[in-house]
Amino acid sequence: MLSLFPGEEVSMSSDANYYGTKGTLFLTNRRLAFVYEKRGFMFKSKGTPVNLPLETISEIAIIGAGPFKKISVHTHKDKVAGLPRYEFKVRNPENWKIKIESACTETVTKVTIKKCSNCGAILESYLSECPLCGERLI
Numbered sequence: 673m674l675s676l677f678p679g680e681e682v683s684m685s686s687d688a689n690y691y692g693t694k695g696t697l698f699l700t701n702r703r704l705a706f707v708y709e710k711r712g713f714m715f716k717s718k719g720t721p722v723n724l725p726l727e728t729i730s731e732i733a734i735i736g737a738g739p740f741k742k743i744s745v746h747t748h749k750d751k752v753a754g755l756p757r758y759e760f761k762v763r764n765p766e767n768w769k770i771k772i773e774s775a776c777t778e779t780v781t782k783v784t785i786k787k788c789s790n791c792g793a794i795l796e797s798y799l800s801e802c803p804l805c806g807e808r809l810i
Contacts, residue, residue: 674707682698682699686768688762689762697762701726701775702725702726704745706760734765743759743762788804793805
């Protein structure tokens with residue numbers, strides 16, 4: 673199971689294959705994570721080789737055909753270290769694509785937009801004061 677942060681909720685999970693490693697793919701309201709069980713001679717533990725915050729995802733595509741379909745997750749190169757593309761073989765990749773795109777859209781909306789408390793203008797989150805009325809933004 674995936675360890676969750678406070679306020680984080682799992683919206684979708686499924687058995688998945690990540691470059692030959694079997695595990696579980698989780699979509700939460702904050703990230704896309706792949707968890708697998710590492711097995712050794714004397715122990716077993718959980719590993720998380722993919723842990724992508726939703727705001728780092730730039731594109732979702734379905735590649736392959738028939739039983740070889742996979743979801744391909746592309747990231748913004750400047751926001752994440754490591755691979756720019758991740759591929760997961762999951763059941764019903766079309767449904768995963770829709771859910772991930774929806775979760776990313778909701779996350780970007782929450783992160784990049786705020787409202788001026790004085791005039792009600794919709795503004796980008798990096799602004800420190802409203803360009804229309806001059807109100808200081810929190």
